[in-house]
Amino acid sequence: MLKFDKNDYRREAERFKALGHPTRLWIVRQLADGQEHCVCEFVEAVGVKFATISQHLAILKAAGIIADDKRGKQVFYRLCCPCLLSVLRCVGQAQEG
Amino acid sequence: MLKFDKNDYRREAERFKALGHPTRLWIVRQLADGQEHCVCEFVEAVGVKFATISQHLAILKAAGIIADDKRGKQVFYRLCCPCLLSVLRCVGQAQEG
DNA sequence: TGTACATTTCGTAATATAACTAAATGTCTA
DNA sequence: TAGACATTTAGTTATATTACGAAATGTACA
Numbered sequence: 355m356l357k358f359d360k361n362d363y364r365r366e367a368e369r370f371k372a373l374g375h376p377t378r379l380w381i382v383r384q385l386a387d388g389q390e391h392c393v394c395e396f397v398e399a400v401g402v403k404f405a406t407i408s409q410h411l412a413i414l415k416a417a418g419i420i421a422d423d424k425r426g427k428q429v430f431y432r433l434c435c436p437c438l439l440s441v442l443r444c445v446g447q448a449q450e451g
Numbered sequence: 452m453l454k455f456d457k458n459d460y461r462r463e464a465e466r467f468k469a470l471g472h473p474t475r476l477w478i479v480r481q482l483a484d485g486q487e488h489c490v491c492e493f494v495e496a497v498g499v500k501f502a503t504i505s506q507h508l509a510i511l512k513a514a515g516i517i518a519d520d521k522r523g524k525q526v527f528y529r530l531c532c533p534c535l536l537s538v539l540r541c542v543g544q545a546q547e548g
Numbered sequence: 549t550g551t552a553c554a555t556t557t558c559g560t561a562a563t564a565t566a567a568c569t570a571a572a573t574g575t576c577t578a
Numbered sequence: 579t580a581g582a583c584a585t586t587t588a589g590t591t592a593t594a595t596t597a598c599g600a601a602a603t604g605t606a607c608a
Contacts, residue, residue: 358498360474362473362477363477367472367476370468370471371471373467375468376461376464379460380455393586398452400455402567402568404584405585405586406568413565428584429584435541437541440541441538444534490554490555491554499597501555502558504555506557508555509556523605524552525553
């Protein structure tokens with residue numbers, strides 16, 4: 355077994371960590387319809403403060419999972435990695451071990 | 452857009468969170484060869500204390516990602532969800548957005 | 549039975565995360 | 579240009595995570 359080098363796994367672990375929060379996972383699933391969605395939609399559906407949603411979106415963006423597009427006063431987010439859909443399906447179905 | 456209900460996403464988010472640590476992600480990748488591996492192998496390769504590895508393994512097990520099998524004095528772990536392999540591949544390849 | 553070994557559990561201290569309020573930024577429109 | 583609006587950033591506090599050493603558990607074998 356090869357030696358573990360933390361740096362080789364940091365970035366990838368960051369992606370999983372970003373998905374490892376109920377609110378963020380829900381956001382990603384909402385975006386999985388392929389459409390763009392506005393920050394305000396998330397705020398309303400989740401029921402937390404604007405700042406909190408904004409912070410979650412920033413984490414997903416930093417992880418390279420979503421991308422944003424400013425149009426007028428609003429900001430729209432979309433999924434950037436299409437293969438994430440099958441990931442969500444798999445992890446969602448995983449059985450107890 | 453439907454209202455968010457945290458409970459619907461808790462369990463699944465827990466799985467992602469379990470993968471969201473460099474050491475745990477590395478462990479899962481080691482198990483991705485389909486073989487069982489002993490706790491002591493991980494301890495040696497990662498270079499942290501036994502208690503720390505044991506804790507990481509417990510988190511992965513609680514998330515339903517790995518399962519264990521005690522044989523004699525040793526404990527062996529294996530992956531329990533084969534579809535995880537494609538998940539790892541996808542998230543590993545995800546591009547910056 | 550006693551001791552060594554592999555692993556887990558417990559208690560603790562340092563660090564990271566989550567959600568909030570308040571303040572800052574950027575964009576449209578009067 | 580001033581004000582309203584959508585969002586982000588900063589600062590703060592409570593809670594969670596991480597890694598550790600020490601103690602506990604369970605198994606094998608002398």
